[in-house]
């Protein structure tokens with residue numbers, strides 16, 4: 204399969220079937236060509252499409268539309284936790300374990316804090332170099348490019364591309380423990396939260412933001428003193444969190460939460476398993492991969508489909524609805540009217556609800 208060039212020849216037939224009116228035809232042709240390349244195993248095309256996804260271009264839209272029907276098989280695993288807990292080391296160990304089982308794996312290392320790839324990720328790259336010649340491994344870092352709040356959506360879109368390209372597992376490693384990292388990790392089918400031993404009060408701090416999205420909790424650095432005790436403390440803590448009177452609090456209306464916010468809400472897990480690993484030696488990694496597999500089986504067996512996938516799809520679609528509505532109302536022919544409506548709210552001549560109704564009425568009048 205030839206590598207797909209940047210200026211791929213337009214394919215009029217393909218445009219006719221997939222082109223939305225507003226998207227430039229050459230962007231559509233390029234997106235489709237990159238998608239075909241990715242499906243055929245062309246890693247350069249795959250990398251280019253992921254860059255387009257990261258930059259949210261029209262090329263990405265065309266490629267994603269082509270690839271969506273092909274996706275849905277991969278197991279998306281989020282890996283998050285405190286800085287220095289050993290996420291990257293653990294991911295490297297998991298890659299080895301997954302390859303040993305004959306499956307393929309892609310890694311997206313997400314760094315919401317820096318617009319350019321940070322030193323930590325470059326260091327990780329070096330660590331991953333042993334997989335450079337393995338076609339069953341694909342590693343990619345992704346920065347936020349200033350799209351605050353949209354990182355989870357971009358990461359999921361990137362995962363869709365890798366899913367369609369045939370990778371069995373996709374690991375989403377996030378750097379740091381801020382809100383957007385939690386959202387990225389929570390968008391996965393299975394979310395693994397890493398802790399290091401002897402974190403003391405930090406365990407409490409992490410509990411609030413991270414443990415509530417955990418499907419599996421890993422105490423890494425099992426070779427350090429206190430690892431087993433930290434695991435025991437976490438098990439005790441999580442038993443309290445998951446006990447019947449509290450289970451589901453704040454999560455009962457996951458779909459509503461998705462509709463209202465930019466984040467990806469997910470159903471509250473019953474009671475996450477707590478495992479101990481030593482990423483540097485590989486101790487516990489096979490057990491972790493087995494636990495990840497069991498969690499996926501549980502999802503597949505869940506009554507009424509797969510709630511986290513539904514939440515993910517809803518979040519993506521609602522985000523696009525918002526983008527499209529805003530895009531239309533700010534298009535050159537409507538922008539003046541839209542701005543006038545917003546200004547009326549600023550002057551308190553119009554309340555925000557009336558303004559929203561008025562703007563929707565503009566769209567409705569268009570038919």
Ligand SMILES: Nc1nc2c(ncn2[C@@H]2O[C@H](COP(=O)(O)OP(=O)(O)OP(=O)(O)O)[C@@H](O)[C@H]2O)c(=O)[nH]1
Nearest residue numbers: 286287288289290291292323423424425481482483
């Ligand atoms: N003793 C011990 N050290 C470990 C283990 N896992 C990772 N480390 C070390 O901990 C340090 C941080 O590991 P990383 O894998 O870079 O941690 P990270 O969570 O990816 O860190 P950030 O990306 O900076 O958030 C490195 O020096 C690792 O060698 C472990 O199981 N035992």
Ligand SMILES: [Mg+2]
Nearest residue numbers: 290291323327
């Ligand atoms: Mg790291």
